[in-house]
Amino acid sequence: MSEQAWRAHYDRAVTRLHAAGIATTPDHEAGARRYVALRREWDPRLAALAAYLVYDWDAIAPADRAENG
Secondary structure (H helix, E strand, O other): OOHHHHHHHHHHHHHHHHHOOOOOOOOHHHHHHHHHHHHHHHHHHHHHHHHHOOOOHHHHOHHHHHHHO
């Protein structure tokens, strides 16, 4: 996924959390930047681990496929 897709994923997640009455960070832009920065760090590591364990990425992160599919 691209950083733009990660941002869109974050936006959808915040919308769903708000709809459920769950509070999120008051600064949406700062939260989005933080999410993308963290995802940039862990996403390649998790993808490498998944490949090493011979897991299909869709089994680990099915939302990624649905959002890009």
